[in-house]
Amino acid sequence: MQVTEVRLKKADSSDSCKAYGSITLDGDFVVCGIRVLERKDDGQLFVGFPSRETQNGEYKDICFPMAQTLREDITMQVLSQYEKLA
Numbered sequence: 676m677q678v679t680e681v682r683l684k685k686a687d688s689s690d691s692c693k694a695y696g697s698i699t700l701d702g703d704f705v706v707c708g709i710r711v712l713e714r715k716d717d718g719q720l721f722v723g724f725p726s727r728e729t730q731n732g733e734y735k736d737i738c739f740p741m742a743q744t745l746r747e748d749i750t751m752q753v754l755s756q757y758e759k760l761a
Contacts, residue, residue: 676700678749681756683711691715692723694757698749706738709749711757720757722750 683696694711708725725737740746 676745678752681709681752683709683753683756683760685760686710693720694760698753708737709753711753720754722753 678698678700679702680699681696683694685694686692691713692710693713696709697705697707698709699705706725710723712721712723714721724739726734727737728734740749
């Protein structure tokens, strides 16, 4: 699978979420709810995948890449698009 499109919008800068949007895979499958987040401890940016809150207050990802190479490709392309917004 290849990331063929990344669509992001900047979020309110007072939150740990810096941007949100969607990605398209192979021009055929869209994943909404992708977020660019900032770690509180070191300020590093990372990509968060769509998730939901469970009854005990934990968050579980709804969808995520199984292959490390796809995760790295998504992260690289989403963060690259985020840099263009800044």
